[in-house]
Amino acid sequence: MIAIGPYRFTEQDARKTLQAAPVVLAMMAAGRDPDPIAVLAHRVAALLDAVDPMRLAPEDLPWLLEAVWSTVAAAPGMLRAGDHLPPTQIGSVVQVNTSRGGVPKGPVADAEVGWRGITGDVQKERAHHGRPFQALCLWSAEVIDRLRADGHPIGYGSAGENITIGGLDWDAVRPGVQLQLGTVTCEVWAYAVPCKKNARWLLDGDFGRLHHDRAAAFGGAVSRVYARVTEPGVVRPGDRAVLEP
8 A cells, every 4th residue: 555645545546546647637727728737747747758657666656656646736726826716606515425336326314534535435346436536526416407307317326426516517616626515625636537337327328428528518517526535524415515615
């Protein structure tokens, strides 16, 4: 296990996090002109130059992961300092969802959130899930309601989000922003790429319609997002959900 501050990484987590770092920074920079975090992207590119994270010697993982992680972790603060993030909005936690693996996730009355996410929640498929920057999966109640109104057999928790949020402009909930959910604080780091396990919730099985690249076709943001926990706590339905507190 590799420790960076309060975050713990398995060897697979470390390799997958290194592999994802340039993509995460690109998601945080997208649509922000001029690119306020280009210097961080260049730094990560230099650190990973000629490196294949999946083949890197295990003894080289800790120092490289720490360097890359700290660089990416600086991005939200840099965006905030440059006034590149949206103004404060206040919504609410509509539902908190967990499972022992797989989807759908079912509602719970409350949840304790630690550095790795909701205590007791399990990611059955660890190849693509469960890194510290994916500790929480968040989604919009309004997006789900719209899909349901269009006839799709989907509900809160169906697509695997841990926390269903209402009352926030989902176009503003994008990589780089900070959220306070109950007593939990987290940073959105990436969009969640949909997988075939979510095909059952779409009438035609086209799970790709939940991809962030399909926002224009949907008429607004449609993707779930992943967040890293920056302050553990407790979250319950009815709690405030504050964007950029």
